[in-house]
Amino acid sequence: xxxxxxxxxxxxxxxxxxxxxxxxxxxxxxxxxxxxxxxxxxxxxxxxxxxxxxxxxxxxxxxxxxxxxxxxxxxxxxxxxxxxxxxxxxxxxxxxxxxxxxxxxxxxxxxxxxxxxxxxxxxxxxxxxxxxxxxxxxxxxxxxxxxxxxxxxxxxxxxxxxxxxxxxxxxxxxxxxxxxxxxxxxxxxxxxxxxxxxxxxxxxxxxxxxxxxxxxxxxxxxxxxxxxxxxxxxxxxxxxxxxxxxxxxxxxxxxxxxxxxxxxxxxxxxxxxxxxxxxxxxxxxxxxxxxxxxxxxxxxxxxxxxxxxxxxxxxxxxxxxxxxxxxxxxxxxxxxxxxxxxxxxxxxxxxxxxxxxxxxxxxxxxxxxxxxxxxxxxxxxxxxxxxxxxxxxxxxxxxxxxxxxxxxxxxxxxxxxxxxxxxxxxxxxxxxxxxxxxxxxxxxxxxxxxxxxxxxxxxxxxxxxxxxxxxxxxxxxxxxxxxxxxxxxxxxxxxxxxxxxxxxxxxxxxxxxxxxxxxxxxxxxxxxxxxxxxxxxxxxxxxxxxxxxxxxxxxxxxxxxxxxxxxxxxxxxxxxxxxxxxxxxx
Ligand code: ADP
Numbered sequence: 001x002x003x004x005x006x007x008x009x010x011x012x013x014x015x016x017x018x019x020x021x022x023x024x025x026x027x028x029x030x031x032x033x034x035x036x037x038x039x040x041x042x043x044x045x046x047x048x049x050x051x052x053x054x055x056x057x058x059x060x061x062x063x064x065x066x067x068x069x070x071x072x073x074x075x076x077x078x079x080x081x082x083x084x085x086x087x088x089x090x091x092x093x094x095x096x097x098x099x100x101x102x103x104x105x106x107x108x109x110x111x112x113x114x115x116x117x118x119x120x121x122x123x124x125x126x127x128x129x130x131x132x133x134x135x136x137x138x139x140x141x142x143x144x145x146x147x148x149x150x151x152x153x154x155x156x157x158x159x160x161x162x163x164x165x166x167x168x169x170x171x172x173x174x175x176x177x178x179x180x181x182x183x184x185x186x187x188x189x190x191x192x193x194x195x196x197x198x199x200x201x202x203x204x205x206x207x208x209x210x211x212x213x214x215x216x217x218x219x220x221x222x223x224x225x226x227x228x229x230x231x232x233x234x235x236x237x238x239x240x241x242x243x244x245x246x247x248x249x250x251x252x253x254x255x256x257x258x259x260x261x262x263x264x265x266x267x268x269x270x271x272x273x274x275x276x277x278x279x280x281x282x283x284x285x286x287x288x289x290x291x292x293x294x295x296x297x298x299x300x301x302x303x304x305x306x307x308x309x310x311x312x313x314x315x316x317x318x319x320x321x322x323x324x325x326x327x328x329x330x331x332x333x334x335x336x337x338x339x340x341x342x343x344x345x346x347x348x349x350x351x352x353x354x355x356x357x358x359x360x361x362x363x364x365x366x367x368x369x370x371x372x373x374x375x376x377x378x379x380x381x382x383x384x385x386x387x388x389x390x391x392x393x394x395x396x397x398x399x400x401x402x403x404x405x406x407x408x409x410x411x412x413x414x415x416x417x418x419x420x421x422x423x424x425x426x427x428x429x430x431x432x433x434x435x436x437x438x439x440x441x442x443x444x445x446x447x448x449x450x451x452x453x454x455x456x457x458x459x460x461x462x463x464x465x466x467x468x469x470x471x472x473x474x475x476x477x478x479x480x481x482x483x484x485x486x487x488x489x490x491x492x493x494x495x496x497x498x499x500x501x502x503x504x505x506x507x508x509x510x511x512x513x514x515x516x517x518x519x520x521x522x523x524x525x526x527x528x529x530x531x532x533x534x535x536x537x538x539x540x541x542x543x544x545x546x547x548x549x550x551x552x553x554x555x556x557x558x559x560x561x562x563x564x565x566x567x568x569x570x571x572x573x574x575x576x577x578x579x580x581x582x583x584x585x586x
Contacts, residue, residue, distance in 0.1 A: 029053075029055055030049070030050070030113065030114075031046060032046070032111040033045070034105060034109070034110075035104050035107060036102070036103035036107070037448070037449065038062060038448070039065055039069050039096045039097060039100075040064060040065065040443075041063050042061060043059060043062045043073075043104050044059070044060050044104065045059050045060065045105055046108065047105050047112065049114055051114055054105075054109075057081055057101075057105055059101065064094075065177075066267055066271065067270060067271065068093060068097070068177060069096065069097030071094055071170055071171045072090065072098045073101070075091055076101045076102075080105060083123045084119065085119055086102050086105050086106055086109075087119075087123055088123050091170055092349060092350075093170065093348050093349055094171070105119075131306065133310070134311070135313045135314075135315065136164060137315040138163060138164045138314070138315075139162045139316065139579065139582035140156045140161045140162070140163050140316055140318045140319070140575075140582050141163075141164050141166065141302060141319050142163060142319075142575075142578075143165075143290040143355060143358075144168075144174065144321070145165050145173070145174070145322075146324050146547060147179075147269060147273065147547060147571065148546040148549070148567040148570065149167070149174075149320070149323075149546075149571070151546075151567060151568055151575060152320045152322055152571045152572070152578065153280075153284075153575065154238070154273060155574075155575030156575040156578050156582075157280040157281070157282055159579035161318075163282050163283070164316070165284040165285065166285050166290050166314070167284060168287070168350055169286070169287070170286055170287055171286065173270040175266075175563075176270055177266045177267055177270045177348070180264040180385060180388070180441050181560050182246065182257050182258035182259075182265045182564065183235075183265055183269075183561055184248060184255040184257070184561035184562050184564070185229055185242075185255055186199060186225055186229065187200050187228075187229045188257065189229075189232075190242065190243045190244075190257060191254065193243075194254075196254045198253065199254045199255050202225075203251075204253070205218075205221055205225045208221050208224065208225065208562060209555070211250045211251070211411050211562075212554050212559075213556035215368065216554060220526070220553045221553060222528075223569065223573070227569045231568040231569045232568075235568065238273070238276045239276070240272035240273070241259070241260065242257035242259060242265070243260050244258040246258060246393075248388065248392060248560040248561040250411035250414075250559045252497045256392070263440055264440065266564070269568075285305075285307070287307050289305060289306055289307070290323075291303075291306060292304040293319055293362050294313075295362050299542045300319045300540060301315060301316065302316040302319065303316070303319060317581065317585040319544070320530075320544045320545065320546065320575065321355040321359060321532070321543070321544070321546075322547050322571065323358075323549045324355070324548045325347070325351050325353065325523065325548035325549065326351060326353025326356065326520050327517050327518065328348065328349050328351040329351070329352040332352070332353050332357075336369050336370040336522075337372055340372060343515070343517050344516040345383055345518075346375060346378055346517065351520075353523075353549075355524065355545065356549060359524045359532055359545065362540065362543075363536075363540065364533070364535070364543070365524075365533050366525060367525045368521050368523075369522035369551065370522065371521035371522050371551075372517060372519075372521070372522075373412055373518050373519040373520070373558055374412065374515035374516065375416065375518035375519075376397075376412055376415040376427075377390070377397075377511075378513055378516030379450050379511060379513055380426075380514050383516055384448075385516070386429055386445065386511055387439070388412075389441070390435060391409055391429070393434075393435045394431070394498055394500060394501045395430060395431040395503070397419070397429055398428050398430060400426065400427075400470065402469075402470040402472070402474030402476075403474075404493060405419075405421075405427070406493055407490070407495045409498045410495075411557055412557060412558070412560065413556070413557040416515035419514060426513065427513060427514070428510045428512055428513065429510065429511050430508065430509070431509050432503045433508075434505040436509065442509070445511060451510065452464055452509070452510050452511075456506070457475045457478045457508060458475060461474045478503060482504055485503075486502065519563060522551040524545045524550050524551065525550075525552065526544075527539065529544075529577050530550075530573040531544060532544065532545050541581075546571045546574040547567040547571060548563065550570065
């Protein structure tokens with residue numbers, strides 16, 4: 001990276017001290033460039049500073065995730081200047097980008113010939129302000145602005161309800177924003193257009209039940225499947241078309257609907273849903289945490305929430321819980337599965353199960369809380385998930401001995417379990433340039449330094465650090481796999497999907513991966529109308545829930561593509577029913 005070092009023309013302005021003969025004589029401010037490692041390649045900043053003051057920080061190059069890292073890019077430079085420190089608090093939920101910006105500023109200061117230590121000043125926490133009490137009211141208050149919350153907000157508003165959404169993070173999107181694959185749906189017009197006739201509502205129900213080891217609530221699964229096609233149509237009607245259709249892990253059927261341009265489904269849908277909510281005039285309050293559900297005469301009537309300056313009482317006729325799962329709350333997870341204490345998580349930091357805990361406080365029942373999914377392809381150093389699409393497009397897994405060890409397209413729990421039995425309890429995911437060209441997320445893995453690559457299998461084995469025997473095994477595994485694709489039959493492990501192309505297009509890539517916590521299948525108990533059910537088995541009047549905060553849809557294991565289907569289908573149901581319930585209260 002070429003670096004720039006230049007004196008500012010207005011430097012004299014800042015040397016006033018010497019003009020007036022003061023004892024403190026500062027050098028002229030200089031501008032220099034520094035680089036940090038972001039989530040998707042370099043984050044480059046230009047810093048203007050002298051030995052005591054940072055005057056300006058500008059991010060000049062970055063490719064961070066829209067809606068996550070981009071929030072840090074917008075907010076952090078100003079904060080560094082205001083605090084005159086690189087020890088400012090990073091943007092919650094955007095840690096990698098925040099750290100990259102801070103590292104880049106530090107490098108720029110060094111490059112400018114300044115001492116970064118002079119700017120490593122602890123930032124005093126804002127003096128605890130007296131919070132102002134404020135009362136707000138609406139028809140429907142929605143807690144959480146991930147996929148389920150934004151979908152419910154849009155549907156309730158379409159039906160004439162006034163809606164407030166509270167979101168505790170500085171950005172919308174939650175875990176939904178991180179969904180990389182697609183949305184499962186059955187019996188859609190897009191499937192029909194592609195001539196896919198064997199992947200209908202019934203097959204989708206069966207695959208979801210089988211994937212979940214029959215632990216799922218069959219009524220919820222039937223609703224999920226039956227309503228999935230109209231959910232895809234609704235998304236298309238708001239400009240979020242998912243016309244590409246592929247197979248997902250654990251099934252030969254093709255339900256996985258993806259954006260045309262190969263974008264990750266999560267960021268694509270969150271951006272479209274958020275834009276639609278904005279267009280509808282939905283009030284989304286960021287940095288605002290709901291703390292309690294209010295109940296009067298056994299019906300819910302709003303929530304308490306807070307931000308840095310306010311305690312809000314939000315009165316509402318109906319409440320929708322869309323707070324996501326608890327895959328970032330280790331205290332809660334280890335209550336149900338102590339073996340997870342040292343696992344990495346793919347979850348965003350706001351996935352702490354607040355909605356489940358708040359609902360339990362008012363008598364809601366929960367289901368399947370101990371069902372916590374490990375995803376088999378997680379880069380352990382950062383918790384970044386390598387998309388299932390890499391395998392569904394033809395990628396394979398090999399172990400430290402260079403050998404395949406399972407049907408790589410089996411369900412997530414089966415592949416994770418197989419991986420944990422391999423030497424060192426890790427594996428490599430292997431893909432080639434054909435897949436990189438078709439899947440945008442692969443370029444991100446390359447840019448952020450997750451991959452090793454080479455032009456031959458032999459050289460890739462070296463880059464992976466395999467010993468001689470393992471390297472020979474690896475070359476054989478690759479050749480055997482390519483022959484299996486050509487024959488349309490995987491004699492070794494019986495894989496029967498994601499075999500549309502072989503791995504023969506150089507360069508070849510490998511990422512070292514292992515299982516990581518991904519999805520909490522359990523949560524608040526709901527019925528098919530998204531009503532929250534109490535411990536006596538009855539709906540709690542006015543309380544609805546959707547998405548990862550609920551339990552029962554995925555049973556003992558969620559199949560890839562069903563989280564998105566879940567949040568769209570049940571988000572729509574919750575929004576529709578909450579609006580209707582609110583209208584009935586007038
Ligand atoms: P889903 O896929 O079910 O929509 P997500 O994880 O995408 O789940 O979204 C859940 C959202 O709820 C996240 O953005 C998270 O920050 C937000 N959230 C969680 N707890 C609270 C809370 N107490 N108050 C407000 N928002 C919350």
